Amino acid sequence: MPQSMFGLESYVERVETLVTSEGSDAAPQYVGVWGMGGVGKTLLLQRLYGSPNVKGHFQGAEFIWLTVGQTPDIMALYQTLSKKMHLDPELYMNPEDYKRYLHSQFIWKRVFLVLDDVWKDKAFDLLHLAKGDEVSHC
């Protein structure tokens, strides 16, 4: 079945430009897409995630997709993140320790991280893992 793209191309292009126009200070970049449920935000990011331009720009980076949702289980998300970064997911039982550990790991990595469907500020812990380091976020 064909995947329709009507009206979506322009969004993909704009967001692609946003994420690939990295500043020289190597600070993490944040891009937020907002809109009503069902409008196509996830589809837009799926397109972006698979885009050759984005892949080219973030060559060597880890690509990580996390669906956060209304009732995020932060520990489960940390574990998923660890697995995708080839780290031992069972290393820490406490979220604070886990966060510190992941933060130290993020310093050495370039990461293209997608947080899909965020509802709660609590999910910002995932976003700020990369604070001040050379990481790009979307």
Add this chain to the structure above:
Amino acid sequence: MTTRNQSLLQRASPQISQEYMTPLSKDNSWSVFRVHAFRPSSNVPCESEALAQCMAEECEGLLLALKVIGRAMFGKTSPEQWKLQLKRLKESRMQEKPVEEVLYECLKLGYDLLSEDDGRLKDCFLYFAAFPEDKEIHFLHILLHWTAEGLVPGHGGDDPRTDAHSLLKKLWERSFIESNEEVSDEEDLLWFSVHDVMRDLSFYILEKDSGAPPAKQLYLY
């Protein structure tokens, strides 16, 4: 990051670049709906066209609704069918509802139409509510649960494996679930997941049916 709430983006980071997605225009809505509801090579039958356009408009420019309703209407040729479903869609939208519920009410028509194809499809879809939302679930895992629940017969008649595969394929074709690839015959390579809105829809339906909110974190994984 994606969210429905703009204020959350500002709190996330002061340097965040924002992109707001508007619902599709009337023309684009029709183009999307048309692709999903009719065979690409054929013309839209003129006696259904106006009805189909009305139906596309009822989807309020929401891509997911256009896709799900479009696919639910795929293969319906008689104008009476279109009239009936348009009426149902409009009725479900009549009551004053919060914005998010408008989407669920719209999608619920697609859900209701699942049973026209196979009486088990509704339950099969609701079953996905039991899995965490970001999980990709392997074909065999689903097969195991469905067999245990008696959704696919474990003895005589059809092979449960073929049966489960065809049910999953139908849900996938109707955009109720997503898959890692085109749903081919290589069952062992298949993984499935549910779009967050479709997952919320399953909770919405479960809540309406039972009158009580289901426990969202009781996972089956």
